[in-house]
Amino acid sequence: MKRRLSSKAVVISAAALCFSLAACAHTEPRVVVQTVKVPVSVPCKVALPAKPAYAADTVSLDGTIFDLVQALLIDREQRKGREAELEAAAKSCS
Numbered sequence: 631m632k633r634r635l636s637s638k639a640v641v642i643s644a645a646a647l648c649f650s651l652a653a654c655a656h657t658e659p660r661v662v663v664q665t666v667k668v669p670v671s672v673p674c675k676v677a678l679p680a681k682p683a684y685a686a687d688t689v690s691l692d693g694t695i696f697d698l699v700q701a702l703l704i705d706r707e708q709r710k711g712r713e714a715e716l717e718a719a720a721k722s723c724s
Contacts, residue, residue: 674723679715682708 685701685708 676719676722678719679712682712684708 684705686698686705689698689701691698
Protein backbone atom coordinates (compact mmCIF):
# COMPACT_ATOMS: atom_id res chain seq x y z
CA MET A 631 0.00 0.00 0.00
CA LYS A 632 1.34 3.32 -1.09
CA ARG A 633 0.93 6.29 1.05
CA ARG A 634 0.28 9.64 -0.62
CA LEU A 635 1.62 12.87 0.75
CA SER A 636 -0.86 15.57 1.45
CA SER A 637 -0.69 18.74 -0.60
CA LYS A 638 0.16 20.70 2.55
CA ALA A 639 3.21 18.49 3.16
CA VAL A 640 4.33 18.87 -0.45
CA VAL A 641 4.09 22.68 -0.24
CA ILE A 642 6.01 22.77 3.04
CA SER A 643 8.70 20.45 1.65
CA ALA A 644 9.02 22.53 -1.51
CA ALA A 645 9.24 25.76 0.50
CA ALA A 646 11.88 24.28 2.79
CA LEU A 647 13.88 23.13 -0.23
CA CYS A 648 13.64 26.59 -1.84
CA PHE A 649 14.71 28.37 1.33
CA SER A 650 17.64 26.04 1.89
CA LEU A 651 18.82 26.49 -1.70
CA ALA A 652 18.42 30.24 -1.45
CA ALA A 653 20.42 30.27 1.79
CA CYS A 654 23.25 28.38 0.11
CA ALA A 655 23.30 30.74 -2.85
CA HIS A 656 23.45 33.86 -0.70
CA THR A 657 26.94 35.15 -0.10
CA GLU A 658 28.12 38.35 1.54
CA PRO A 659 29.45 40.94 -0.89
CA ARG A 660 33.22 41.15 -0.69
CA VAL A 661 34.71 44.61 -0.44
CA VAL A 662 38.20 44.84 -1.90
CA VAL A 663 40.19 48.04 -1.51
CA GLN A 664 42.73 48.60 -4.27
CA THR A 665 45.29 51.35 -4.58
CA VAL A 666 45.73 52.59 -8.13
CA LYS A 667 48.69 54.82 -8.91
CA VAL A 668 47.93 57.16 -11.79
CA PRO A 669 50.28 59.97 -12.80
CA VAL A 670 48.60 63.35 -12.56
CA SER A 671 49.95 66.36 -14.40
CA VAL A 672 50.68 69.31 -12.17
CA PRO A 673 51.13 72.78 -13.60
CA CYS A 674 54.59 74.22 -13.07
CA LYS A 675 54.53 77.39 -11.02
CA VAL A 676 58.14 78.47 -10.65
CA ALA A 677 59.21 82.09 -10.49
CA LEU A 678 61.92 82.74 -13.04
CA PRO A 679 64.98 84.63 -11.84
CA ALA A 680 65.17 88.29 -12.75
CA LYS A 681 67.42 89.31 -15.61
CA PRO A 682 70.56 90.91 -14.17
CA ALA A 683 71.77 94.35 -15.14
CA TYR A 684 74.84 93.64 -17.22
CA ALA A 685 77.91 95.78 -16.65
CA ALA A 686 78.90 95.89 -20.32
CA ASP A 687 75.78 97.94 -21.05
CA THR A 688 77.00 100.72 -18.75
CA VAL A 689 80.61 100.89 -19.97
CA SER A 690 81.23 103.54 -22.57
CA LEU A 691 83.02 102.58 -25.74
CA ASP A 692 85.42 105.50 -25.18
CA GLY A 693 86.92 103.75 -22.14
CA THR A 694 90.00 101.59 -22.07
CA ILE A 695 90.03 98.03 -23.29
CA PHE A 696 90.79 96.97 -19.72
CA ASP A 697 87.48 98.40 -18.46
CA LEU A 698 85.52 96.77 -21.29
CA VAL A 699 87.11 93.33 -20.76
CA GLN A 700 86.57 93.57 -17.01
CA ALA A 701 82.87 94.39 -17.58
CA LEU A 702 82.54 91.48 -20.01
CA LEU A 703 84.12 89.07 -17.49
CA ILE A 704 81.70 90.25 -14.81
CA ASP A 705 78.81 89.77 -17.25
CA ARG A 706 80.02 86.24 -18.02
CA GLU A 707 79.87 85.27 -14.34
CA GLN A 708 76.39 86.82 -14.01
CA ARG A 709 75.23 84.89 -17.08
CA LYS A 710 76.58 81.61 -15.64
CA GLY A 711 74.73 82.23 -12.39
CA ARG A 712 71.48 83.06 -14.18
CA GLU A 713 71.77 79.95 -16.37
CA ALA A 714 72.23 77.81 -13.24
CA GLU A 715 69.08 79.34 -11.72
CA LEU A 716 67.11 78.76 -14.95
CA GLU A 717 68.25 75.14 -15.11
CA ALA A 718 67.20 74.58 -11.51
CA ALA A 719 63.78 76.07 -12.27
CA ALA A 720 63.41 73.87 -15.36
CA LYS A 721 64.40 70.72 -13.43
CA SER A 722 61.84 71.43 -10.73
CA CYS A 723 59.09 71.41 -13.37
CA SER A 724 60.01 68.05 -14.86
